[in-house]
Amino acid sequence: MTITTAVPTPFIVSAPGKVIIFGEHSAVFNKNAIAASVSSLRTYLLVEQSEDFDGVELNFPDINYDSRWSNDDINKINRDVIKETSTLKHVCPKLKEQLDFVLKDLKDSLNYFAALSFLYLYLSLCPDARGLKFTVKSTLPIGAGLGSSASISVCLALAFARLNGHISSNECISKEDKEFINHWAFIGECCIHGTPSGIDNAVATYGNAVRFQRQDDGTTQFHQINNFPQLPMVLTNTKIKRSTKILVSGVADLAKRKPLIAEPILEAMDQVAIRGSELLSDISKDIHYDELLELIRVNHGLLVAVGVSHPGLEVIKQLSDELKIGQTKLTGAGGGGCAFTLLEKNVDHSSVRKFHETLHEKYKYQIFETGLGGVGCCFTELRTEEFKSLKHLFIGPATTQDISLALLPSPDSTLSWVK
Ligand SMILES: Nc1ncnc2c1ncn2[C@@H]1O[C@H](COP(=O)(O)OP(=O)(O)O)[C@@H](O)[C@H]1O
């Protein structure tokens, strides 16, 4: 079997999910937004040699999807069309058309978008890397508003950029390399949900927290917010399924039909995010904490107005209001998925416990314990013994705790993560 790669295998790449604090949806309309990475909820991608196949194998157990494409399948895609993708800031319609043909059996299923982003990035970045198997496992909930689509796109972009030799240093991932990864992850996001703002892939690439704004010419402007405060918060997953693509296109439809109504709402979201970022950079002044809580309440109301909440999310908001523990807003695309509750400064802990218990026992919601900020994308090459001891995490019924315990790129990790 011929294996043409610039770096040794096996290796693992990883990227975090995110919480949008202010500005989901309005970010798509070039308004300001603030998001932070969720340090312990991440996607991991294992790249290894195929055992018995000289094409490309894909294994996405989290969504029950696997596939393999032979060298013949791959060689049928027109090389001139592939070359065109390198200069584009969006998805190349000609390549998408060819991939639609390859993926015709998946059309209209959720797996189609995952396969499309995989093949699009693979062909654009390392079409000659063959005889490889790519397995993805995430400790993030998928389709829940915590940016799993961006996190997997960053993992794919980083892995493929290593395989073609674009990223060859084993010391660190340079600023230029991160720009490259962020660009291609944005294209992966475009494959998954059409018109992303780019905030999710920026956070998954760079980690920490960012204030972000997409510009009218399609470029993005973002600043890392250093020393992002560890906000006292509760992150709740309703487990109600929804699709970012459909929710984002619903808001675009409203903006098109009722521009005079939608634009002031989006403008108000912009002002919330601008003021929110001022407050978050100087949270030490307690006097502003109430204003931050107020902004959370206002931002949620504006998201309700553009039609992206869900009765299941309103349950969380209502309960936090009833128990007077803080302010809740949906986070991510909404329509189900997750909500973020910022707790009052001197919150009554027994009320927070009641909040947890009710959401868990009565509604069967899931509560995440995670800090905000932390490492962005990273990779680690595996020694033979490491590969042997870690492989089961990607093929067996490993829990998210098992995966985090063994792989989390924390300061006390036994693996040598390159960041
Ligand atoms: N671990 C994963 N394995 C396979 N596909 C994934 C994974 N994580 C994300 N995806 C892709 O991203 C989609 C979910 O993205 P999206 O609707 O934007 O929700 P979110 O980004 O909030 O999780 C999935 O349907 C799938 O195509």
Ligand SMILES: C[C@@](O)(CCOP(=O)(O)O)CC(=O)O
């Ligand atoms: C709704 C939006 O602002 C965030 C979507 O996040 P998620 O896919 O729901 O995690 C879209 C975007 O900014 O690309």
Ligand SMILES: [Mg+2]
């Ligand atoms: Mg997404």
